[in-house]
Amino acid sequence: MNFNTITEKHKEQNLFGRYITNKHIEPILEKLNSDFAVSVIGKSVKEKPIYAVKFGTGKIKIYMWSQMHGNESTTTKALFDLFHFLSSKDKTATELKKTFTLLCIPILNPDGAEAYTRVNANDIDLNRDSVNLSQPESKVLRSVFDEFKPDFCFNLHDQRSIFAAGNTDNPATVSFLAPSYNEARSVNEVRQRAINIIAAMNLVLQDFIPNQVGRFDDSFNINCIGDMFQSLGVPTILFEAGHFKNDYERETTRKMIFISYLSALFSMSKNDILVNKTIDYFNIPQNNPVFYDFIYKNVKVILDGFEKSITFAAHYNEILLDDAIVFKATIRQIEGLEGYFGHYTYDFQGQLFENQKDKMPEMDSEASFIIGMHNKIVNGLLKK
Structure with missing residues (x-):
């Protein structure tokens, strides 16, 4: 699979830069073809619509959400690149449609996206609200999880430019985490599946950004949504879009995230994720704020x-x-x-x-x- 060709051909040209809001994605959502079911699944604090996009008819169900933090938009751009690819007549896209059912929330926090803030309109960090579920956006995320019953969850974020990949001067352009499900940071079958997918993505990314993939800290916090979903028995992966040299608009990083999505789906469709990759995962250098x-x-x-x-x-x-x-x-x-x-x-x-x-x-x-x-x-x- 030629990842360069796919990413260059299927970049969603109507999205660019760091500021991505509902008004930017709504015209694209309206033009998605009949392979995609677009719906409003809830409202934000300020009554803005929270959209969901459903694609595919396959047995493997993946739940993906982006801009839980409103000012973290790189993974949203990459989601629309993925939609562009999946809407094509590419043979691989057709196979993925038969293998997976994707349920994606492009912007979970539309108020924060519009204000370009991490928090929602009530100044709450939605990624610390998985227990209390005090906010309408948190309730939407959890209710969809309960109804959809995913096999895997992709929790999509940006990270600051402060991080290096380990003890190096290489920026952590992409970082991953298989969140812990308990204080001991144990590896059970659920977390193992997330670990194996990350190892598969890292293997592909090393051809594009060698030594620029990091591993996020796995300290357990049940208030974080990834830790919560992992503890509920669903393999969950944290994606963190970081810095690439001279790429403050994060367009190169966007491409790396898109490649990550594709490589994850390809590996899962081929059952490459069944082999224990724990050593490979923990060999990914941990993020270092230097x-x-x-x-x-x-x-x-x-x-x-x-x-x-x-x-x-x-x-x-x-x-x-x-x-x-x-x-x-x-x-x-x-x-x-x-x-x-x-x-x-x-x-x-x-x-x-x-x-x-x-x-x-x-x-x-x-x-x-x-x-x-x-x-x-x-x-x-x-x-x-």
């Missing part, structure tokens, strides 16, 4: 007549402005950066900050400044 978006090394400062060299770092803040996401770089750490990496790293080799004495980078200030005579940093980046 990245900043920008690191500025060996910058000279002169304070009270004393000269020293410092290293400091900045992160992008994602700000919703005029229905688009603007990235604003802000200084987040000064010194104490041993063992950390930057997605952009600049070494100024002893040049003076702001080319002035008694000037120092300030925490939480905008990352726009001058170093030496000619090095102008604008919104984090060195202007050439």
